[in-house]
Structures are given as structure tokens and as C-alpha cells.
Amino acid sequence: MDLWPAIRAAVASPRLSRRTFVIGPLHVSRPATLRIGAVVVLAAIILVAGLPWLGRDQGAAGAATVLNDLARAAVLQPAPVPATTPGYRYTKTDSMYLSMMGAQGGELIAALVPKMRTMWIAPDGSGRIRETAGEMVFLSERSRAAWLAAGSPPLGRAINQDFGAQGLSFEDLSRLPTDPSALATVIRERAQRADPPLYDEMFVVIGDLLREQTAPPQVRAALYKVAAGIPGVELVGQVHDRAGRQGVAVAKTSTYTGVKRRHVLIFDARTSALLAEEDVILESVSWIDAKPPVVIGYATYLESGIVESLPRD
Numbered sequence: 001m002d003l004w005p006a007i008r009a010a011v012a013s014p015r016l017s018r019r020t021f022v023i024g025p026l027h028v029s030r031p032a033t034l035r036i037g038a039v040v041v042l043a044a045i046i047l048v049a050g051l052p053w054l055g056r057d058q059g060a061a062g063a064a065t066v067l068n069d070l071a072r073a074a075v076l077q078p079a080p081v082p083a084t085t086p087g088y089r090y091t092k093t094d095s096m097y098l099s100m101m102g103a104q105g106g107e108l109i110a111a112l113v114p115k116m117r118t119m120w121i122a123p124d125g126s127g128r129i130r131e132t133a134g135e136m137v138f139l140s141e142r143s144r145a146a147w148l149a150a151g152s153p154p155l156g157r158a159i160n161q162d163f164g165a166q167g168l169s170f171e172d173l174s175r176l177p178t179d180p181s182a183l184a185t186v187i188r189e190r191a192q193r194a195d196p197p198l199y200d201e202m203f204v205v206i207g208d209l210l211r212e213q214t215a216p217p218q219v220r221a222a223l224y225k226v227a228a229g230i231p232g233v234e235l236v237g238q239v240h241d242r243a244g245r246q247g248v249a250v251a252k253t254s255t256y257t258g259v260k261r262r263h264v265l266i267f268d269a270r271t272s273a274l275l276a277e278e279d280v281i282l283e284s285v286s287w288i289d290a291k292p293p294v295v296i297g298y299a300t301y302l303e304s305g306i307v308e309s310l311p312r313d
Helices: 004-010 057-074 141-149 180-191 198-211 215-226
Strands: 088-102 106-122 127-133 160-163 234-238 245-255 261-267 275-280 294-307
Touching: 004 160, 057 215, 057 234, 057 245, 106 141, 141 180, 180 198, 198 215, 198 245, 198 261, 198 275
Parallel strands: none
Antiparallel strands: 088 106, 088 294, 106 127, 127 160, 234 245, 245 261, 261 275, 275 294
16 A cells, blocks of 8 residues: 555644644654653554565566666666756755654654755855755654653754855766776775675665666666666566656665565666665564555655856845
């Protein structure tokens, strides 16, 4: 079941009006930072994954084929405007991220925080980020009760800021190698700098690079070929992203955080463009009042391109 339409209608109800905050990636605060009283009874909004998960053997068998098909589709696409073209790299993303905060007495506050982000980045790293926040979605009744008892503390903040040169991260992806073996070495070196296991992080790095639509077709094709060679990447199958666009999904399952979870990449099979990403928990945990699989975050990439100047607002 895909409950997102019902969830969006529910959070728009005045009965559920609360302060809302926008955050970035997962963060955990120390338990001593909050003073929480007795737990109060309340309703929770649960997010259930709507993806047609395939068995491990079947998924692993088809992932390489799909990724190599995407590589062939990428080569046929027109070359994008070079990233170094004067102007700004523009993206618009609809997303929801997990925020977790420890509370006094060992209670864990876990909520999903939605945001709509528009971002402009120039080749010198200057630019702008504008975000709007949606209603927080608590993953358990206990989390919402603890949050209310604590005085509704902020779980994140929206970013509405202009940046000067070098204020934002900008990479010219045309400098990446187009040979899959050489590119795999670059991705492996980047992945080794992070804490997660090598193959898990390599899959994440590839997603990060495919998110940027300024990569030349040959570089994008090489990225798909590298992904096809990562052990443990599975085929999910035909899906629709949260904007309703049809795509094909592949995923990598990991347990390095202590919980079995799956990172999903959804692509347009015709153009090879990355449409969306999702993170899904695959086993029961105490801080979610739902049976797995449960979506704990997503990012849907709605728009991208090069614009000449920043908007006046």
C-alpha cells in the first residue's frame, strides 16, 4: 500500500496543526538535552513503502542488465549545457528526511520532516538555497507524546540563505573519467573516506553523482556501468515515483547502522535520468509503529537546469 496521498491529506488537517521544521540528514542529540515528562496518548501517522520488492535472487539477477541498459540510454542523450557555463545550476527537490532525538528517560523522538528545496549554485560556489517546510510526521505515538511533553522542540531548521563564492559545493562532473574501470577507482577512493562499508557507500556516491544532470553522457554511462558491478545491488522493478512518473528502481540493502534498510534509486528508463531516491527500513524497530517495509525518507528530483541569474526574491 502507498499511503502517501492519505498522509498528505491528513497532515493538512487543522486538527493536526503543529510547529514544523526542516532538517538535513539524520542527526541524534544527546538524551540529556531534553526534559520529558509522562507520555501522553496521541495519534501517529505511519508511512508504508509502496514499492514492489522482489526476492533477493531475482532482484540481483536483473540489476546489472537494467543498469547496463541505462548506460546505453545515457549515451544517446544530448550533451547538457557545460557546468562551467556562466549562470547557476538550478535544482528543485521534494523530500522528507528522518530526524531523531534522544529524550530523558531513554525515550526516542523519531519524526519525518518534509521540505521543498530550490537551489542555485554558480561555478564559483556562490548561490542560494530556499526551503519551505511541511508538517512533521511522527513514526510512533510515543515519539509524538514525548515531543509535545518536551515543549515541541525544534527538530531542524529551514535554510533560506544566499552564499558568496565557495559557500556551496560545486563539482564539474565533466572532469570525471569516462572509462568505467578508472571511474570505479575514483568512486572507491571517495567511498573509503566514509564510515559505511565500501560497497554500500559506493552505491550512495554513484547516486550523488547521477543526481547532477550536468554530467556528460559518457560519464553518466560509465556511472551506470560501475553501479552494475557493485556486489549486492538488486533490481526492484517498475515503479512510480512520488511525482507520479514511471521509472525502474534498483536498490542496495545494508545493516551497518544496526537496522536492515534499503537505499533505492529510481530512474527514467528512457532517458536514464535519476528521478528519485528512497530509504526503507526492512525490519521492525521499537521507534516505528508499523510493520516493515517502512519509508523513512525520500527525495524526488523535480526540476534541473542552468539559469542565467538568481531570481529577485
